[in-house]
Amino acid sequence: MSLLAPDRAGPRVLTVNPVAKIAALLPLTLCLLLTLDWVSATVAVVGELVLFLAVGLRSGRIWLRAVPLLVAAPLAGLTMVLYGQASGDTYLQLGLVHVTEGSVAIGLATTARLVAIALPAVVLFATIDPTDLADGLAQRWRLPSRFVLGALAGLRLVGLFLQDWRSLELARRARGVADAGRLRRLVGQALALLVLAVRRGSRLATAMEARGFDGPAKRTWARPSPVGRAEVVTVGCGVVLGAVCVAAAVAAGTWNFILT
Known part of the structure; x- marks a missing residue:
C-alpha cells in the first residue's frame, strides 16, 4: 500500500475538497503563530480532537x-x-542549564503549540489523495498546470524511491557488501538512489513533454474539483476554532503577542 494513499477510515473527510482542508488550516495556524501561550494551544488541540x-x-x-x-x-x-x-x-541552575518558572511556562506552551499546529496537518494530509489535491490546486486556486503536474509526478515517485531503496539494500546484501561498515553502506546507497532518481526524473520529464503536458494550449481536466457546502463548513470550522483560541487566551490573560 502506498504511503501517499489516503486512509479510508473517514469517508466524510474524504469527500471534502483537499484545497478546502488546506484553507481551513491557514486561519488556525495564523492565530497560533501570533501568540505563545498554553491556553490557546490547549484549546486548539482539544478542538481539533473533537472535530476529528x-x-x-x-x-x-x-x-x-x-x-x-x-x-x-x-x-x-x-x-x-x-x-x-x-x-x-x-528551580535549577547548572552551567548553561537554567530552569525557571518562566522557562517552564515557555516549554509547556511550545509543546502544546507545536502539537496544535502540526497535528491537523499530519492527520488531514493522511486523508488527501495527491491527484485530488492537484486537481484542486489547478482548478480552484488557478496555480500553473505545469507546476501542479510536476509536483504531482514527484509525489507519485516517492513510493518508487522507497522500493528502490529496499531493492538496493537487498542487492548489496546478496553481493556481500552490506555486512560491515553501516555508515559507508548508507552513503553508497544514498548516492545510488540519487543516480536512479535523476535518471527516472529525466525519463519522466521527457515522457510528459512528449505527451503535451507542457503545451501552450489551455488544459482540460478529466475530473472536476467541486466546492460546495462541505467545503464551506470545513473552512468555517478552521476560522471559528482559530477565533475561539484567541478569545480563550485573551480571556485567561495569557495572550502573548510574539511580534511585539
Missing part, C-alpha cells in the same frame, strides 16, 4: 502517523525549559 472524532477519523493507521510529532514536540519543549528565557523563580 466528529467526522469519523478514528483509524489507528491515521493516528500512528502522529507518533513522531508526539515525540518531537516534548523534546522541543524540554529544550525551551532548559535553555529558554529565564524569569520568575529559579
Whole structure:
C-alpha cells in the first residue's frame, strides 16, 4: 500500500475538497503563530480532537502517523525549559542549564503549540489523495498546470524511491557488501538512489513533454474539483476554532503577542 494513499477510515473527510482542508488550516495556524501561550494551544488541540472524532477519523493507521510529532514536540519543549528565557523563580541552575518558572511556562506552551499546529496537518494530509489535491490546486486556486503536474509526478515517485531503496539494500546484501561498515553502506546507497532518481526524473520529464503536458494550449481536466457546502463548513470550522483560541487566551490573560 502506498504511503501517499489516503486512509479510508473517514469517508466524510474524504469527500471534502483537499484545497478546502488546506484553507481551513491557514486561519488556525495564523492565530497560533501570533501568540505563545498554553491556553490557546490547549484549546486548539482539544478542538481539533473533537472535530476529528466528529467526522469519523478514528483509524489507528491515521493516528500512528502522529507518533513522531508526539515525540518531537516534548523534546522541543524540554529544550525551551532548559535553555529558554529565564524569569520568575529559579528551580535549577547548572552551567548553561537554567530552569525557571518562566522557562517552564515557555516549554509547556511550545509543546502544546507545536502539537496544535502540526497535528491537523499530519492527520488531514493522511486523508488527501495527491491527484485530488492537484486537481484542486489547478482548478480552484488557478496555480500553473505545469507546476501542479510536476509536483504531482514527484509525489507519485516517492513510493518508487522507497522500493528502490529496499531493492538496493537487498542487492548489496546478496553481493556481500552490506555486512560491515553501516555508515559507508548508507552513503553508497544514498548516492545510488540519487543516480536512479535523476535518471527516472529525466525519463519522466521527457515522457510528459512528449505527451503535451507542457503545451501552450489551455488544459482540460478529466475530473472536476467541486466546492460546495462541505467545503464551506470545513473552512468555517478552521476560522471559528482559530477565533475561539484567541478569545480563550485573551480571556485567561495569557495572550502573548510574539511580534511585539
